[in-house]
Amino acid sequence: MNTFVHKTLVVQLHAPGTGRFPVLAHLGYDADDPFAVTIVFAHDGHVLAQWRLDREMLAEGLNRPVGVGDVRLRPADTGMWHELRLEFLGEPRPDGGRQRAVVHAWAPAVAMFLRETREIVPPGRERSPVDELLADILATG
Template sequence: MNSFVHKTLVVQLLAPGTGRCPVLAHLRYDADDPFAVTAVFAHDGRVLACWRLDREMLSAGLAGPVGVGDVRLRPAATGRWQELRLEFLGDTRPDGSRHRAVVFAWAPAVAAFLRETHLVVMPGRERVPVDELLAEILSTG
C-alpha cells in the first residue's frame, strides 16, 4: 500500500483588482508526517507558495470556519458550486499590513483527496515516532 497521496487540482486565486485566476495546487500527504498536508501553489511552472496544513483542520474547513492565525479555512457556496475558501496571511509589509492570499478550491475534490489520505492513515491513528527520534538525538550527542 502507498504511504503517500498526491493530487493536483486547478484552484482559483483571488487576485486584487482582477478577480479570480486559475493556478495549480499540488496536495501531498505522507504517512511519515501523518498530521500534515503539503500544498504547493504554482502557475506557469513557478512555485507561488508552499504551505503545510493540518489535515484535521483542512477536513474541518469543509464543514465550517476554522483557523485564527496565518491560515483560515471555511466553506463557500456559489449556487450549486461548493468551494473551500483558503486564506493565507504572510509576512508583514513595511506599512504594517500583511501579505494575504485567498484561494478557492472545489470542495468535493478536496474531500476526495482527504478520503484517500484516510486510507493511508485513519484519523486518530496518526503516530509520531517520538521514541525513535529521541534515541537518534541522544545517540549523536
Template sequence: MNTVVHKTLVVQLQAGATADRFPVLAHLAYDAADPFALTAVFSHDGRVLARWTLDREMVAEGLTRPVGVGDVRLRPESRGMWDELRIELLGDGRADGERHRAVVFVWAAAVDAFLRETHAVVRPGREVVRVDDFLAELTAEG
C-alpha cells in the same frame, strides 16, 4: 501499501483587494511519515507561487465550518451550484505594515476526495508521533 498521496487541482486564486479570481495549480501531497500534515504547493506557468503546510484535520473541518486563526483560515462557501473550500493565507509583512494575503478557492468535492485518499493511508486518530526519532534527528543536526 502506498504511504504517499498526490493530487493536482486547478484552483482559483484571489490576491490583493480585487475580487477577480485567477486559475492556478495546487499540488497537494500527503506522506504517512508526517501524518498530521498536508502540503499545498501553488504554481502558475511552472513557477512556484507559495508552499504551505496545513493540518489535515483542520482542512477536513474547514469543509463544514469556519476554522483557523493566525496565518491560515478555512471555511466552506457556496458559489452557485458549487461548494468550495475558501483558504485564506497570510504571508510575510509588506513595506506598508500590512501582510501579504491570498485567498484560494478549491472545489470542496475534490478536497474531500483527496482527504479520503489520505484516510486510506492513515485513518484519523491512528496517527503516530515518534518523539524519540524526532529528538534523535534534532540532536544529530547539532
C-alpha cells in the same frame, strides 16, 4: 502499501482588483508526516507558494470556519459550486500590513483527497517519531 497521496487540482486564486484566475494546487500527504498536508501553488511552471496545513484542520474547513492567524479556511457556496475558501496571510510588511492570498478550491475534490489520506492513516491512528522517542525515554527512565 502506498504511503503517499498526491492530487493536482485547478483552483482559483482571488487577487485584489483582478478577480479570480486559475492556478495549480499540488496536494501531498505522506504517512511519515501523518498530521500534515502540503499544498504547493504553481502557475506557468513557477512555484507561487508552499504551505503545510494540519490535515484535520483542512477537513474541518470543509464544514465550518477554522483557523486563527496565518491560515483560515471555511466552506463557501457559490451557486452550484461547493468551495473551500483558503485564506493565507504572509509576513508583516514594514507598513504594518500583510500580504494576503485567497484561494477557492472545489470542495468535493479536497474531500476526496482527504478520504484517500484516511485510507492510509485513519484519524486517531497517526504516529510520529516523537511517539517512539518518548516511549524509549520513558522505558529507560
